[in-house]
Amino acid sequence: MSIIGVHHAQITIPIGAEEQGRHYYCHLLGLPEIEKPDSLKGRGGFWLQVGDRQVHVGVEDGFERTSTKAHLAYHVTDIALWQQKLQAHGFQMLTGIPIPGYARFETRDPFGNRLEFIQSLDQTTL
Template sequence: MILGLHHTQITIPKHREKDGKAFYCGVLGLPEIDKPDSLKSRGGFWLQVGDRQVHIGTEEGFDRTQTKAHIAYQVEDIMYWRSELKDIVTIFECVPIPGFDRFEFRDPFGNRVEMIQEK
C-alpha cells in the first residue's frame, strides 16, 4: 500500500549548488534542511516544502529544457508569485484547469516549475 508522497527530486548541474540555493532558498524562500551525512558526498541539497521535501540533486548530461516533467508548488497568492518572478524568469501561461489559477516557468537550470492556486 502506498501511504503518500515523501519527497520529489529535481536536478541541477554539478557544482551549481550555490546558484541553486540562491534561487530555491533565496528567491522562492524554501528552507534548506539537513541532508544525511551518508548522502552529502553526492552533492545537492534538500528543501522543506510544507510537510514534504524537495531534494535537489546534481546531474550532468541532461537537457532539462526538453522535458515536460515538472514540480508544482501550491501557493496562497499566485499574483504575488507572478509579480516576484516576472523579472527573474520567463513566465508561461498554462492550459486552464477548472478550479485553479496557474502558470509555469523554467528555473535557472531549465527545470519546469508550476505555481498553482486553488480558486
C-alpha cells in the first residue's frame, strides 16, 4: 500500500466567477479545460489539464485568497516570456526566495490565488 502520485490539486475562485476564471486560465495561460463528471457539474467551477495532472478550479466565497502561502507552481520552458506576458496583462510580479538551479517568480491570479512559475536552469530536467 503506497501513495503513487498526485492526481489533482484544487484552487478556488469566488462563486459566479467561472467566466473570468476561464479567461485567465484557459485563454491567457492556455490551459485546456476538461469536462467534469456529470455528478459534479452542478457544483460550479471547472477543471483544467496541466501536463499529466489536473487542476480543479472550485468555487467558494468568504475566503481571503491573498492571506495564504498555498499555491500552485507551474513548470515552464521560457520563464522570461511568461513574466513578460503576465506583466503585459497587468499582473504584478512578486519576488520569491531564490532556489538553486531554478529561475522563478510569483504572481497572483485575478482572484488572489498565489501562483509560481518555475523553470529549471538545467534544461535536461524538463
